[in-house]
Amino acid sequence: MVRMAQDWSLRYPLVDGQGNYGSIDGDPPAAMRYTEARLKKIAEEMLSDINKDTVDFQNNFDDSLQEPTVLPTRIPNLLVNGASGIAVGMATNMAPHNLSEVIDGTIAFIDNRDIEVSELMQHIKGPDFPTGALIYGYAGVQDACNTGRGRIVMRAKAEIEATKSGREQIIVTEIPYQVNKANMIERTAELVNEKKLEGISAIRDESDRTGMRIVYDIKRDANANVVLNNLFKYTALQTSFSVNNIALVKGRPMLLNLKDMIHEFVEHRHEVIVRRTRYELAEAEKRAHILEGYLIALDHLDEVIKLIRNSDTPEDARLGLMEKFGLSDLQARAILDMTLRRLTGLERDKIKEEYAELMKTIDYLKSILEDEGLRMKIIKDELIEIKEKYGDERRSQIVHSAEDMRMEDFIDDEEIVITISHNSYVKRTPLSEYKRQGRGGRGSIGTNTREEDFTEHIITASAHNYMLLFTEAGRCFWLRAFEIPEGSRTSRGRALQNIINVPKEEKIKAFILVKNLKDQDYLENNFIIMCTKKGTIKKTSLEAYSRPRANGINAININEGDQLIEACLTTGSSEIVMALRSGRAIRFNESTVRPMGRTATGVRGITLAAESDEVIGMISVNDSETTVLVVSEKGYGKRTDIEDYRVTNRGGKGVKTINVTDKTGELVAIKGVTDNEDLMIINKSGIVIRIAVEELRVMGRATQGVRLINLKDNDEIASITKVDREEESEEESELTEESTENGDSTSEENTDSNEE
Template sequence: MAEGEKIIKINIEDEMKSAYIDYSMSVIVSRALPDVRDGFKPVHRRVLYGMQDLGVFSNRPYKKSARIVGDVLGKYHPHGDSSVYDTMVRMAQPWSLRYPLVDGQGNFGSVDGDSPAAMRYTESRLQKIAEDMLADLDKETVDFAPNFDDSLQEPTVLPTKIPNLLVNGAAGIAVGMATNMPPHNLTEVVEGTIAYIDNRDIEIEELMQYIKAPDFPTGATIYGYEGVKEAFETGRGRVVMRGKASIEEIREGREAIIVHEIPYQVNKADMIKKTAELVNEGRIDGISDIRDESDRKGMRIVYELKRDAIPNVVLNKLYKYTYLQTSFSVNNIALVNGKPEMLNLKDMIHHFVEHRHEVVTRRTQYELRKAEERAHILEGLIIASDNIDEVIALIRGSKSPEEAREKLIARFELSDIQARAIVEMRLRQLTGLEQDKLRAEYDELIEKIADLKDILANESRRMDIIKTELIEVKEKYGDERRSNIEYSANEMKIEDLIPNEEVVISISHAGYIKRTALNEYRVQSRGGVGAKGAATRDKDFLEHLFVSTNHNWLLIFTEKGKCFWMRIFEVPEGAKNAKGRALQNLINIEQDDSIKAFINVADLKDEEYIKDKYIIMCTKKGVIKKTKLDAYSRPRTNGINAIGIREGDELLEAKLTNGSMEIMMALKSGKAIRFNEEKVRFMGRTASGVRGVTLASAKDEVVGMICVEGEDANVLVVSSNGYGKRSEVADYRVTNRGGKGVKTINVTDKTGELIAMKNVTDDDDLMIITKNGITIRMHVDELRVMGRATQGVKVITLRNSDEIAAVAKVYRDRDEEAAEGEEGETNDAEGTADNNLGNEEE
C-alpha cells in the first residue's frame, strides 16, 4: 500500500445501495426524463443549442450533420456520437415528431424502419419552430450552468414559446420508471393553454373541449375515448389507435382494403410482413395478395381480397391480429423542479404557463435594465451636446482621456459611464440632426421604461403577453388534426343517440306503463274542448303520472324488497290515449312478487346528487329503513336486494328524500306517528332497518307512509267502511321514532279499520276501489279539513257488506274533465296537464 493511503472498511450492501441510487438519479435527471417546462431531455436541448451556436438557422445553408454532432459532443454532450446523431435524426423525421425541429437533407430513414445515412452524408439546419424555442436565450431568461469540463456555459432549460411537452410528446426509460407522452395538436394545445390562463380553476373536462385527444404525426384513428379521458385526468391511460382504411373495387368483381395511414410508431414493412405470415398460416383468411404501393405522394397498402371474402370481416380481423390496431400506453412522468412527477393535462399546462411567466418576467427585467443603462448614457450625451463648446475645450485642454473623464465628471456631475461615452463620442454626433436623434431616442426610451415597469408591476399584462405570443405561434405553426376520434363499440352508449327531451311517464293501477312526449299534453286556452285521456282496461285507472327526461332512471321496488332499474327511454312509447305495456313483462320480476313503489331519479352518475339523496322504505310490520341513493347507483339486470325483509313482512312504500323531511306512518288500528327523518340513521343496502312505529297488536300493520316537508300539505285517511277525512299535518305532533303514535281516526265498528293514508292537496283526486270491484273517483277539495281525532265523513256508500280494498291518489286530468263536459259549455281548462305534471308520484 502506498504511503499515506489507508483502507476504510464499509458495508458492501450500503455502498451498493448508495451507488445505485446515485446512478439511478443521474439517469432520471440527466438522461431519460424530459423537463416539464420545455419538454426536452438534456441531449435534445444540447443539440438545438449547439445548432444555434453554429448558426445553422432555417434561413441559412445546411451544414453537415457530422459537423453539428462533433460540435455538440465537444462542447456539451460527453457521450457517444450515435446518441447525438440518433436524437437529431428523430427530430427531423416527420413520422416521429408531430412538429419536427430539425430540417434534414439526405436520407433520414423511413417509416419502414430503414436506417438513416451516416452523418457524414446528411446535412441539417434548424426548423423555424425550433428557433422559437430558442428565442430570447440571450436575454437572461433562463439559468445557465457549466458544461462537463467547466469551459462553457449551457442552458438548463430553453425559454420555449411552444408547449413542446404536449405538442411533441416524449419517451424515455429511466431506472425504476419510464415516460411515454403522446403528441398533441398545436392549435388545440394553444387554445387550451389560453383557456387555462383565462380561468385557473378550469376543470380537466373543460380543457378537453379544447384539447380533444392526442394527435399523432402518422394520423390514423383514435378508437375509443375512455383511455384518452383517463390519461388526461390521471396521467396514465391506454389510447387505442387504428389505421385508416377504405374498401375499393380494384377490378371487376374484386375488392381490396386500402390502408392510407397506420398507427404511430408502427413499422410499415414489419406490419406487412407479419400480416403475410398470418395469411399464410390461415389465421386471417379472405386475402389473396398484399402490396405496398406507397410513394412520395402518400401511403397506400393494398390487401387484395378473394372473391367470396366479406371486406368488413377481413378488416376487423386485421385490426384484431395485426399492428393495424395497436395501443399507446400514456405515462406522463416529467421532471418538476428536478424531481419526477406524474402529471395530468392541467398540470402540464400549469407548469408551462409558470415557465413562460418566469421567462417573460426575466426578459422584461433584462430589457428594462438595458433601457435604463442606455437612457443613462443618453442623458450624458445630451448634457454634452447642450454644452458642446465647453466640453470640447475641456477635452482639448486635457493631457489624457482619463484626465478628460475626471474633468467632465467634476464639471457636469456625470457618472464614469457617461463621461466615457462623451469622450468616445464621434464628431458627427455634434451635428444638429444627430442631436435631435439623441433626444428622440431618449424620449422613446423613457416611454419604454415606463411600459416595462408597468409590465413588471401587473401580472395581468404579463399573462396577456404570454397569450399574444401563443396566438402568434398558433398562426405560424397551427394546423388541422391528423388523428380523428372514433368511439369504440363498447363505448357507444345508446343514450348518446337519444335526445334528453322531457317526457311524461304514466303508470296505471294495474301496472301498465308508457312514455309520452310532453308536447302531447299541450296547454289549452280557456274554453277548449279538451282531449281524450289514457285508455285503460276495465276497472284499471291512471295512478302515477310525472314529468321526466329520457336520460333519467326509474327505480322500481317490489314487496319482497327488491329494486329494479329502467332508463326512461327504455319505457315503451305510447300516445296519450294508449294503455301502455305491462311493467311485469319489462323487468325480471319473480312470479310471486309484485310492484309496490316507483322513484324517478335524475342521475345515477352525479356523485354530489346520489350522496345528497336518500331512499326511505317502510314495511307492513312498522320497520323503516333509510339508505343513501348511492347504494342503488349501480344497475343490474336481475335487480338487487333493496332491504332485508323479515319473515311474514313485506315492503309497503319507498320514497326519495333530501335527508331533512318528516315521515308519517299510519296503522290499521287508527294511530299515526310523525317524526323527523334525521331520527333514522342511514344504513347499508342489505340491512333490514329499524322500528319506525310500534304496532298495537300482532294483527296490526302499517297501511301507509308519507314524507312531508313543512306543514302546508294535508293528511287524508280512509277507513275500510268508507269513512275518511282531511287533517292538517300540524295536528300531528312530532315524536321520536318507534313510538305508538297518536289517534288519526276514531276506529269503531261503524268506521272499520284504517285502510290508507295519503298526503293530498286540493288539486288531487282520489280513486277508491272496493272488494266487489266498484270504483269511485272524487275530488279531494270536496272533503273539508277537520280535526285529527274525529270520526270523519262518509266518502263512499258501501252495499251488501262490501269493504274498501284500496285507495289511490291520482292525477286530475283537466283535459278529460273538459272533454266530458257538454259541447259549447264554457270549460275552465287553465289547469292544464303542464301545470300538474311536476308532482312526484306518491
C-alpha cells in the first residue's frame, strides 16, 4: 500500500496517504499506526460497477471472504502504472505510460482493429516515468512496443548554468525512474574522491518541497559538457529500464506487445460492459415487473383494499392477490408493502412516468447487447471521460540519440566564429558578438590566451557545417561545427584533443567547410585542393573524404621537411592563386592539376623564390568580381583585381603581389573577397578587428597597401577570415564611427616598385 501512495513510484498513485510514506532518498515509511490512507479518485475508477456482476468472485485465502478475480477497471492500469514482479521461472517488468496518450491509442485501436504498432506509437510516444527525466534514444522504445521486450535508456534532466563569478554548474532537476537520489549522490562523491570522476569541485542536494535540485560545481579548467557526459557514463544519472511485458491472459502467461496489451484491455472492458448491461437489464425488467403490478392494483384499487381487509393473514392476502388478479409472487409482495400515500392520484402518475422511462431504458439496454458498435462507443465515451478527469501532460521527454536522429535537428543553424590557437585550443562564438569597426582601429579582445599561446586560425561557419580539419602531417579529421564547445569572445576554449582524436604532436593547419557529406552528386562534382609549404599542390575528389573515421585518414603524402598549409573546396573549374611569404603569387587553371588518390603526393604548384621562402596560402576563384586580398604580418593589406594576375602554367615563380618592406613585414595571408563581405583579423595577442572589405580600395599588385589594424609593439597578425555582410544597425554604425575616430589615422601608402 505504501508504494501505491508514492508519486515517485507510480505514475498515477492509487492511495492518498497521510503521514510519512517514505521518500525518493530511500527513507523508510512510518509504522502503520502513524499513517492514514484513503483511495484516490482515480483508484475508485478501477472499482467502478464492481457491484453489478461485472467480474467473477472467488474465496479468499481462508474462505472467509469473497474477492474479485480481476477489477472492472475503467483505466488501463497495467499500461499507465506499469508492473514489476517475479514468479516461478518468469518475471515481468512493465513501464508506466501517460494516461492521455494511452487513451488516445486505445481509441485509435477501437476505430481500427488492424492498426499497426507503428501507428499506435504516433499516439503513445513511449513510457512516461513518474520521476520525469529523459528517455535517451528511441530504438529501445520501438523494441518494447513491437516485441514486448526492450531496453530503454533514461537520463537525468540536467542543465549547465553559469554563476555570477563565471564558474559553471550542472543542475539536475529530474532523475531516472527507480533511482535512489541519496545513494546516487553518495556514489558520485566516492568516484570524485577516487579520481575516477574529474572536474567536480562540490556536490550539493538543494532539493526541497518545491522540487528536486542537485548541484554539481565544476572546476574552472574543466569542460562542463565533458563532466556531464562522464556523469552519465559512470553514475546513475543515466540508467536503463528493461521492459518484459509478461501478463496473465485468461490464466496463461503471455508476452505482449503494445497492441496486444491494448487489445486485451478493450476485450476486458467489452466483457465488463456486456455483464453490466445484462445486470442492469435484469434489474430494470424486475423493476418494470413490479411497476406493472402497481398499475394493476391501482386500476382495481377498491377490490384490492377489500381483499386485503378481509384476509386473516398477509399470506392469505398475497395468495388472494395472485389468484384474483393474476399477479406474480414478486408483484403481490410489492403491493402489500405499498404505503397508503402511493394510492393518491399524483403517485399514480409518477408510477406511470417511471414505467414509461423504464421501458425506454430496457429498449436501450437490449440494443447495447445486440449492437457491438454501440458497446465500443460506450467504451470510447468512458475513456474520454477518464481522460478529461485525470489526463495530464507527459513528464518524460524523449530525446533521440545520435543513432536515431541527427544532432542538427536540435541545434539552430546560426552563424558562428571558430578560433583555433597555436596550442590547439578551440571554441565557437556567435558571429553577432563581433561588431564591425573602421579600418586602422585597435580592435577588441578576441581571446584570452596564455603567454606561450596565440590564436592561429579564425573561421566563420554555419553551426551545421561539416568541418574537414587537416593537420600539418597531411591527416584529415571530421568535426561538426556545433560539436565545438561554445565559449565567450574572450574565453580560452577547450583542447582540440578532447573533441577529436588528433595526435598532440600534430597541429591543425587547414580546414574546409562542407554543407553535406551524404549528397552523392555533390560529392562527385566537388574537389579538395591542398598545397604544402614547399609549393606542392594536389587535387582529390571530395567523395574520398565523405566517410568519417574516429582516428582520421591520410589526406596527402607529405615529403620530409614539408608540411600541409592550406586546403580549398572547388568545383573542378576554378582558378588557383598561391602566395609566397616573400610577396609573390601565381595564378593558374585548376584543370592543369589532375585528380589523384588520397595517398598521392601531388605536383609542383609554385617554385619558391629562395630556400627560406614558403607558401603562406592559396585561394580558389570562381567569380570575376572577386578581388585578391593580401595581408602582411605587421597589419598592412590591400585588394587587387584578379585580372592583374596573368594566368600562367603551374610550377612557375609567379609575380609580385605586395611590396614587402621592413614596415609591412612578410606576407602572412591571402583571401578572395568581394565588396559585400567583412574581414575579420586576429593578432597573436588575441585582439580581433572586423572591417568592411569595401573600405579597402582596389590597388595595383606591386603596392605596399594600407594599415588594416593598429598593432602594438612586437605584435603580429595571426589569422584572417572573411564573413558575409550583415545589416548594420544604428548602434553598430555609432560604434564604427567611434572606433574610427579613436583609432590612429593612416594614409594609403602606395609605394610602387618594378614588377618582376
